[in-house]
Amino acid sequence: MQKNRVVVGFDLRGSCFIPTSSTKSMEDNSLLVTNTDDLSDQNMDDLPDHLLWIIFSRLTVASDLNSISQVSKRFYELERRCRNSLKVKCGLHPVDLALSSLCSRFINLRKVEIDYAGWVAKYGKQLDDNGLKIIASLCPDLQEVGLRFCTFITDVGLGHLASCKGLQAVRFNFVPSITGCGLLSIVTGCKNLSVMHLTLCLHVNSAEWLYFLGRLQNIEDLAIRQCKGISESDLARLGQAWCRLRRFQFQVDVNHRYMKTYGLLGLNGWPDQDVDCEMLEELKLINCLINPNRGLGCILPKCKHLVRLHLDMCMGLRDRDLVHLAMSSTGLKYLSLRCPSDFSLSVPANYSPQLSDESLKAIAKYCIILEEVSISFADGCYPFVPCFSLEGILALVEGCHMLKALVLDRVYAFNDYGMEALCVAHALERLELIQCPEVSDDGMQLIRHLPSLKHVRVSKCLGISDEGLAAFMGSDKLESLKIEDCPKISEKGTQGLAKMVQFRCDLSWLY
Incomplete structure (x- = not known):
């Protein structure tokens, strides 16, 4: 049985006519006309590109294609692309032919x-x-x-x-x-x-x-x-492009860094360079080397419009870097710091990290509109070197009155006194405690009266049990509660505490 087709005629003056009655096309990519009376006087210029493409692709005579290309600039461009399509399709693999047909439709x-x-x-x-x-x-x-x-x-x-x-x-x-x-x-x-x-x-x-x-x-x-x-030294080749960058992320492969870099690229191995990066709004550095006044160390003090900052396992980061950044980036709204707490391989002899509460106090003083803070330590039982204490974290919470989200991961210094200090964070909406063993049921009961608290996540916390979570029973305040791998919290103890509850208990991390 022969398949029905729509026959489309046209003249070079641009008017479109349909000499046959409306029929349904049985071929893919053929033109389906539903009302010939409405289209009988329609101008070709009014048709969308994909319909014109289908019309042009049906022409096989070169003289017709040449005539079409002379009608208008739009027709010329479409006809040129149609010819390219026909050239590309010659001798293609079936899969590539399908791709060609797909591209021709769009x-x-x-x-x-x-x-x-x-x-x-x-x-x-x-x-x-x-x-x-x-x-x-x-x-x-x-x-x-x-x-x-x-x-x-x-x-x-x-x-x-x-x-x-x-x-x-x-x-x-x-x-x-x-x-x-x-x-x-x-x-x-x-x-x-x-x-x-x-x-x-x-x-x-x-x-x-x-x-x-x-x-x-x-x-x-x-x-x-x-x-x-x-590597970090290659980034100096960007030159003047630094002044236009708004978002920059650089992550070094952790295996490549720890296995090779210390022997090949020392902290003092970078050439001096002056980096102009005042337009940066988002900066994310992971496993990077931060050397004073060289390489990436030039970036932090010069970021005047920074909104989001993420520093993850950045070797050589010092209080001075964060203090200068806080003084220049007063519009900072998001801060994530992940610090090293243990090293399985030897570190350079001249490596002496100098992060302390001074950094957090400077951020609390100058970045008063900070909304999200995440502080975490890498895997390890206890911090390898002295770093942030409870005093610095409390200074950050008390100084940033617009704080909406706080994430603490492996911050072993944070305890029930810290939970009591959170009571002044009236704007706090989201709290995540991950492997904070010093927080107990008493601490959870202290934050039940936070007016804006809507989302709580408790993960791998040994001191929190069903009794501590019971403080939220009947408050209808929490929108979401996420409990992960806490040995003293049962699934039954989480029921009815929030509109959405997620519970998981995998205690393999303890062994």
Whole structure:
């Protein structure tokens, strides 16, 4: 049985007519017309791009395509893309042909995100360089590209993406086959690039792309996470781009740092450099080396507009760094500090961390609009060196009257006296206590009258039992209560304490 089709006619003056009656199309991507009377006098210029694309793709005579391209600039551009589509489709693998057809349907595509699991589930094979070539050829107006766990993508594929001149954001998560050469092609080809996120790109070891990225001075959001070929000293190549950055994240692979860096890159090994980073609003550093007046140590005192700060296991961080930062970043709203508490490997002989309550008191004094605070220590029984005490934490709580969230993780100095001090935090909405063994039932009963408290999380706390949580019974104040791995708290003891309760009891951490 022959399939019905809609026959669409048109003339070069731009008027569209339908010489046949309305029929339902049985072919994919064919045009379905529901009311021919309404469309009989419609101008071709009024049709959306995807319909015009379908019409143009049905033309096979070169002279017709040439005539179409002369009607208007819009028709010329669409016809050019249609020809490119036909060229790309020749001799393709069936999977690539499906990708080509998909891109042809969305010729104005602006954003592409490809995940390994979803892509393989749909097409049966990984995305490769040829797939990126198809996407770049048929969707030249791409602005954002995201690739996750695409192990078949190489520098050749990134070279294809470089042809998308309007590309503004690239996010690569575990694309291990690309190198600095591929990134260099994107940086030099896409002059409007403002967002770049690299995570677990293990073979990116050339810093030339950082130099050219800095020369563009358009980058506003840069994240480099666990790319072991890039060290803190390479970041100096950004040059004047620092003055445009608004968000910056840098995470060193912890295995790479502890196993290699101490022998190859000392705390005093960086060259002097002057970094202008006054526009930074968000700064996140993980497993980094902080050296006074060098490298990343130049950043902290110069952040005048910082809103969010996350410092996780930053070696060499001192009171002086945090005090200067607090004095300049008075608009800070989010602070997360994770400090080392134990070292399984030897540390440099000249390493002498100098974090104390002075840092927290300075933050309480200058950053009075602080809303979220997270203080934690790394795995270990007790702090390796003297650090924050209960006095400093209480100064922070009492000085920041707008504090809405407090997270304490392995802060062994925090006890019931600290819980009593929290009673002055009238704006506190969320409290998380993780492995704080000195907090008991008495401490939990002290905070039951906090007027704004809505969310409570208690994890691996040995001193809190059902009796301590019973203080919230009948208050109808808590919206969520999360209990994790606390040996003295039962699931029955959490019932009726909050609108949403999550309970888990896995005591393997005790053994």
